[in-house]
Amino acid sequence: TQLPTLNIEIENKTISIPIRQRFQTIMKEKRSNLCLSADLTNLDEIIELSKLVGSNICMLKIHSDILTDFSLDKIQQLKDISRKFNFLLLEDRKFADIGNTVKLQYTKGLFRIVEWADLVTVHVLPGECIVQGLEQAAQSINEPRGCLLIAQMSSKGAFTDNDDYVKGVVECAKKYSDFVIGFISQSRLTTTDKFLHCTPGVHLNNTGDQLGQQYVTPRQAIDERGADILIVGRAILDSINRAKTAEEYQQQGYQAYEEIRKI
Numbered sequence: 063t064q065l066p067t068l069n070i071e072i073e074n075k076t077i078s079i080p081i082r083q084r085f086q087t088i089m090k091e092k093r094s095n096l097c098l099s100a101d102l103t104n105l106d107e108i109i110e111l112s113k114l115v116g117s118n119i120c121m122l123k124i125h126s127d128i129l130t131d132f133s134l135d136k137i138q139q140l141k142d143i144s145r146k147f148n149f150l151l152l153e154d155r156k157f158a159d160i161g162n163t164v165k166l167q168y169t170k171g172l173f174r175i176v177e178w179a180d181l182v183t184v185h186v187l188p189g190e191c192i193v194q195g196l197e198q199a200a201q202s203i204n205e206p207r208g209c210l211l212i213a214q215m216s217s218k219g220a221f222t223d224n225d226d227y228v229k230g231v232v233e234c235a236k237k238y239s240d241f242v243i244g245f246i247s248q249s250r251l252t253t254t255d256k257f258l259h260c261t262p263g264v265h266l267n268n269t270g271d272q273l274g275q276q277y278v279t280p281r282q283a284i285d286e287r288g289a290d291i292l293i294v295g296r297a298i299l300d301s302i303n304r305a306k307t308a309e310e311y312q313q314q315g316y317q318a319y320e321e322i323r324k325i
């Protein structure tokens with residue numbers, strides 16, 4: 063398999079940067095390990111928000127299937143902003159079907175996810191064929207693409223709380239490590255720095271919601287849950303000043319990341 067790469071023109075020379083390396087460079091350059099989970103139902107609002115917090119985040123995560131005004135034009139605008147502010151776009155699609163079906167879900171339909179999402183999330187429940195299907199589909203695009211495997215979930219009673227399952231997910235990541243650049247996780251799963259651990263369920267003021275979400279603080283997420291990237295949604299979205307709150311999570315998150323991971 064070919065490494066997913068981004069072709070960038072520098073002084074008329076084209077260089078290729080694998081998506082994993084690009085992610086790590088963005089984090090270092092921007093001093094940010096904050097992924098904003100923009101769980102809003104209006105893409106125009108997400109576009110405005112992404113300009114407001116663009117300099118504070120290393121990644122923006124969306125759920126395109128909750129948007130009431132999705133269009134390929136608007137998603138292109140968001141993609142342009144992500145390039146301007148230098149953050150990745152993650153579609154939290156949570157693919158969970160057989161290889162052939164996910165290939166279609168990734169490339170076709172209303173959303174044509176492969177055309178704009180740098181990264182997607184994937185359940186490995188169907189087995190490694192799901193990753194094969196997505197990786198194959200990604201090769202039709204002349205831009206780097208990658209995925210995050212959902213190893214563990216933040217919600218109460220998650221069935222991912224099973225050592226054998228998690229071990230299987232890690233094995234799958236190792237086998238397809240060109241396309242799989244990390245995990246959605248609640249603990250450190252590998253000793254190498256190769257895989258980025260992205261952890262949702264982060265909030266400074268709440269411990270959970272009414273529907274099973276469980277929160278830890280940014281420092282706990284990094285120290286106790288092994289996170290590299292903090293995925294933060296309502297803590298920022300529901301705050302009075304989203305820009306200021308995003309900056310707080312960026313600063314607290316990156317400071318803890320530097321101290322704990324000793325990068």
Ligand code: BMP
Binds near residue numbers: 099217264
């Ligand atoms: P919030 O910070 O508002 O609770 O949002 C968390 C986000 O992360 C949601 O978009 C949710 O779908 C996602 N998420 C999660 O909360 N737990 C997981 O285990 C995996 C997720 O993708």
